Amino acid sequence: MIFYVTANIKWNNLRIRGTEMKRTLTIFSMLCFIFFCAYPSGALADEVTVSAAISLKNAFEEIGKLYEAKYSKTKVLFNFGASGDLVRQMVGGAPVDVFASAAQKDMDDMNAKGMVLPGTRADFAKNSVVLVAPRSGKIKSFEDLATERIKRIATGNPKTVPAGRYAAEVFDYYKLMSVIKDKLIYAENVRQVLDYVARGEVDAGVVYSTDAAVRSAEVSVAAEAPESSHKPVVYPIAVMKGTRNEAAAKAFVDAVLSKEGIAILKKYGFRIP
Amino acid sequence: MIMDSSVVFSLRLSLQVAFAATVLIIVIGLPIAYLLARKNFPGKELLDISLTLPLVLPPTVTGYYLILAFGRNGFIGRYLYKWLDWSIMFTWYAAVLASFVVALPLMIKTGRAALEGVDRNLINAAYTLGHSEWETALKVTLPLAKRGLLAGIVLSFARALGEFGATLMVAGNIPGKTDTMPLAIYSLSASGEREQAAGMVVLLTLVAALFLYLANRYSRRIF
Amino acid sequence: MGLSVCVNKKLTGFSLDVSWAIGDELAVLFGFSGSGKSLTLQLIAGLMKPDGGVITANGKTYFDAARHVNAAPQQRSLGYVFQDLALFPHMTVRQNILFGAKGVPEDERNERYRELTETFYVAALENKRPSEISGGQKQRVAFARALMRRPDVLLLDEPFSALDTPLRIEMRAFLKDLRKTFQVPVVLVTHDAGEAASLADSIIVYSEGSVIQSGSTADVFSNPADERVKRLLLGQEDALRTFDKRR
Numbered sequence: 001m002i003f004y005v006t007a008n009i010k011w012n013n014l015r016i017r018g019t020e021m022k023r024t025l026t027i028f029s030m031l032c033f034i035f036f037c038a039y040p041s042g043a044l045a046d047e048v049t050v051s052a053a054i055s056l057k058n059a060f061e062e063i064g065k066l067y068e069a070k071y072s073k074t075k076v077l078f079n080f081g082a083s084g085d086l087v088r089q090m091v092g093g094a095p096v097d098v099f100a101s102a103a104q105k106d107m108d109d110m111n112a113k114g115m116v117l118p119g120t121r122a123d124f125a126k127n128s129v130v131l132v133a134p135r136s137g138k139i140k141s142f143e144d145l146a147t148e149r150i151k152r153i154a155t156g157n158p159k160t161v162p163a164g165r166y167a168a169e170v171f172d173y174y175k176l177m178s179v180i181k182d183k184l185i186y187a188e189n190v191r192q193v194l195d196y197v198a199r200g201e202v203d204a205g206v207v208y209s210t211d212a213a214v215r216s217a218e219v220s221v222a223a224e225a226p227e228s229s230h231k232p233v234v235y236p237i238a239v240m241k242g243t244r245n246e247a248a249a250k251a252f253v254d255a256v257l258s259k260e261g262i263a264i265l266k267k268y269g270f271r272i273p
Numbered sequence: 274m275i276m277d278s279s280v281v282f283s284l285r286l287s288l289q290v291a292f293a294a295t296v297l298i299i300v301i302g303l304p305i306a307y308l309l310a311r312k313n314f315p316g317k318e319l320l321d322i323s324l325t326l327p328l329v330l331p332p333t334v335t336g337y338y339l340i341l342a343f344g345r346n347g348f349i350g351r352y353l354y355k356w357l358d359w360s361i362m363f364t365w366y367a368a369v370l371a372s373f374v375v376a377l378p379l380m381i382k383t384g385r386a387a388l389e390g391v392d393r394n395l396i397n398a399a400y401t402l403g404h405s406e407w408e409t410a411l412k413v414t415l416p417l418a419k420r421g422l423l424a425g426i427v428l429s430f431a432r433a434l435g436e437f438g439a440t441l442m443v444a445g446n447i448p449g450k451t452d453t454m455p456l457a458i459y460s461l462s463a464s465g466e467r468e469q470a471a472g473m474v475v476l477l478t479l480v481a482a483l484f485l486y487l488a489n490r491y492s493r494r495i496f
Numbered sequence: 497m498g499l500s501v502c503v504n505k506k507l508t509g510f511s512l513d514v515s516w517a518i519g520d521e522l523a524v525l526f527g528f529s530g531s532g533k534s535l536t537l538q539l540i541a542g543l544m545k546p547d548g549g550v551i552t553a554n555g556k557t558y559f560d561a562a563r564h565v566n567a568a569p570q571q572r573s574l575g576y577v578f579q580d581l582a583l584f585p586h587m588t589v590r591q592n593i594l595f596g597a598k599g600v601p602e603d604e605r606n607e608r609y610r611e612l613t614e615t616f617y618v619a620a621l622e623n624k625r626p627s628e629i630s631g632g633q634k635q636r637v638a639f640a641r642a643l644m645r646r647p648d649v650l651l652l653d654e655p656f657s658a659l660d661t662p663l664r665i666e667m668r669a670f671l672k673d674l675r676k677t678f679q680v681p682v683v684l685v686t687h688d689a690g691e692a693a694s695l696a697d698s699i700i701v702y703s704e705g706s707v708i709q710s711g712s713t714a715d716v717f718s719n720p721a722d723e724r725v726k727r728l729l730l731g732q733e734d735a736l737r738t739f740d741k742r743r
Contacts, residue, residue: 403598
């Protein structure tokens with residue numbers, strides 16, 4: 001886009017005079033300099049890259065600060081998204097040191113591909129699945145989803161979002177799938193589901209209880225899915241085999257499992273297995 | 274290449290969306306291009322810039338603005354919802370809207386250039402021979418700008434066909450409802466179904482190349 | 497029968513202020529390029545709007561600043577032949593000429609078409625495109641088109657300037673015949689003294705946006721008002737000879 005703009009300016013100036021063009025070229029090269037110097041290229045040795053399920057965003061960012069305070073030379077880089085997308089990225093070659101997913105399945109997939117560093121896997125958090133509605137919403141239970149009033153329901157895309165798979169399991173448990181199939185709107189990750197509900201674009205959505213708490217002012221929890229209606233939501237964390245900084249990666253996992261880490265997770269509503 | 278029903282659906286949907294968007298683009302874009310080419314009025318360049326913005330802005334920014342306007346609580350969407358109990362979000366109409374907004378600048382820029390390229394004297398001659406502005410536009414200006422206008426239409430169609438970012442934001446990616454080919458390719462490759470994605474990728478590439486070729490042929494006179 | 501023009505217009509770097517009138521004659525607006533002659537034609541035709549003044553033709557008022565009258569070009573009964581002729585490239589000769597018949601009743605249309613194309617010897621070209629006919633033929637088609645509506649005045653903006661000499665002489669004869677056949681006042685813009693001498697009944701001399709002399713051709717040629725007019729009539733010898741031959 002910058003090129004389009006500067007190309008236009010340059011063209012007009014070329015018609016005028018040589019000095020004008022010199023001035024434009026100077027400004028242009030200054031801009032290039034700024035852009036290219038502002039972003040150091042290549043990874044520094046003292047960095048830990050953590051790919052984590054997006055529902056862990058708030059808790060992990062705080063744990064990250066804790067970690068950086070303790071290990072002042074190391075920087076933590078977070079990459080949040082739907083667990084399925086994160087797996088795709090790593091399989092595609094993304095250099096990740098630590099991976100934390102919202103379901104056992106995604107970590108199992110990584111393990112099956114031989115990408116998990118043995119001995120580093122651990123379960124560190126549990127969550128519940130809830131039905132949420134915009135604050136003014138009048139829905140009281142999962143069964144209400146079948147009523148005419150409810151026209152749009154947001155869930156994660158079951159292909160890549162664990163929350164979407166859990167939602168599908170809950171719908172099957174309540175035998176709602178055939179009725180509500182046409183009302184489903186798939187989102188790219190659980191936070192996007194939350195956003196759709198908060199903005200009122202949909203009448204209801206299925207997220208984790210920890211997500212609902214983050215935007216409690218804009219969404220209301222209509223119901224919590226009974227534990228028997230879906231696979232247990234247990235979060236595993238592990239160091240990846242291709243890590244370039246094994247010690248730092250292990251230290252991050254330790255931070256998550258530490259007393260302080262547990263306190264932060266609990267603060268955001270996670271339960272500890 | 275696996276041509277199952279979902280691939281066929283995406284193909285049909287993409288063509289449907291692109292076609293509808295292009296019709297809108299012609300109906301709305303052509304008069305605007307004419308206005309910009311032939312008339313002077315206060316705020317003219319501002320209008321040109323604001324209509325061209327989607328061409329240089331990232332599609333996600335355009336998508337953001339569309340949500341601001343047409344989301345259920347948007348400043349237009351809220352009235353739609355209030356009076357018609359209907360929101361455009363997550364429907365294929367939203368895909369048409371997104372494609373329309375991002376491809377309109379192409380029609381306007383190309384159309385304006387083509388119309389401005391018509392010899393002023395010819396238009397003046399038509400006036401002195403007693404033909405009104407409307408008649409002159411129909412019988413002289415438009416026919417003489419035909420090639421450039423066609424190039425604009427072809428380019429707009431191709432752009433509408435390939436629209437992704439804004440579409441994803443306002444129409445979502447709902448299989449069987451709003452997953453146009455670019456969106457379907459995105460989900461398929463994200464979930465590892467590379468073969469199906471590959472089929473659509475090849476198809477879209479061929480279609481895009483074909484349209485570029487056509488656009489080049491028509492626009493050789495003005496570019 | 498006549499045309500009366502009194503207009504002023506200010507553009508960036510140029511100011512026009514002229515006043516003249518003609519009857520049923522061939523008047524030449526004569527002067528160097530850039531002196532405001534073509535601009536005057538455009539104002540008469542309504543393609544541009546004067547800042548002030550009055551324009552009337554054949555008793556009808558086309559423009560009157562004081563009374564807020566400004567007829568659109570479509571409503572002025574004028575025939576205009578542009579410098580580059582402005583024939584529509586996407587139409588055939590027949591379509592071009594018929595394009596000039598707007599407002600002519602159906603039954604008369606074909607009559608006039610036949611009359612004009614025969615008089616101007618372009619009937620055989622009717623299905624050709626302008627790009628396929630010669631310079632002289634294009635000229636005659638342009639005139640035919642301009643005359644379809646039997647305008648009150650013919651405005652010609654240096655129509656012959658791009659032609660080579662033999663063709664130019666041929667077109668001068670054509671124009672003289674045209675005046676005899678269709679009695680319509682003609683305003684011809686040119687910077688060629690020979691053309692003025694050969695065709696004009698009266699000459700209106702332009703210089704930098706004003707009229708510095710006007711009168712019959714004989715008067716202007718024998719008594720140029722000042723140095724500027726004399727300079728314009730350079731090549732006077734040729735012109736005078738042409739003029740004398742006419743008499």
